[in-house]
């Protein structure tokens with residue numbers, strides 16, 4: 401597993417909307433880009449992150465796996481105590497018990513970029529206890545809903561069919577979101593019915609030529625190239641999977657940030673849907 405550092409100043413790619421105006425009962429956290437659609441807005445400067453870490457959409461993340469990154473998964477804990485003391489509970493779809501916890505058991509859109517053939521430098525932490533989650537500058541920004549996959553700038557990012565996916569992925573959005581971003585819709589057959597997911601490829605250096613909303617992506621098709629847009633100095637792919645809520649018609653959802661809105665999709669542990677090696 402991946403060890404997290406939460407520097408006091410780190411803020412994340414997610415925001416708690418209305419947290420201060422709602423009652424103290426369990427709160428739902430809307431997940432959206434830290435600063436709307438502005439790709440670099442609010443990004444931490446490198447100097448703001450402690451040694452051994454680098455900024456990633458305003459969070460400080462470890463650059464290497466820690467020696468004590470043991471395999472034991474902590475108890476599920478999708479809660480977070482804000483600086484004010486208020487306990488916030490947020491939605492997520494946790495890893496299913498039958499899915500391996502080891503990130504290296506899965507395939508990804510880019511080759512492994514870490515020593516030893518590992519992929520994930522920092523990642524999905526919504527299933528981690530409160531102190532191990534990424535923190536925002538004001539402690540109102542919690543959790544990290546994707547996995548971060550380091551690789552050399554310019555490395556091709558190739559589309560990956562998810563487990564139980566039916567048909568091709570459809571491009572929903574290309575443009576600024578988590579840096580330069582591509583969002584696709586992937587339809588999966590789960591429990592005998594079809595469910596839509598959205599997959600977010602973030603911090604791209606470039607988007608594949610000709611790729612635009614409505615395009616279909618087959619397994620292996622080029623999505624773009626690894627970069628550090630929105631995460632200056634930390635070149636990596638941010639890969640995030642979100643399950644579209646029941647009854648939502650994606651055709652009626654404006655492209656871009658609204659796809660990530662609380663009432664449209666909910667963050668999902670990517671291990672539930674990534675294809676196994």
Ligand SMILES: [Zn+2]
Pocket residue numbers: 456544546547548637638639
């Ligand atoms: Zn990330």
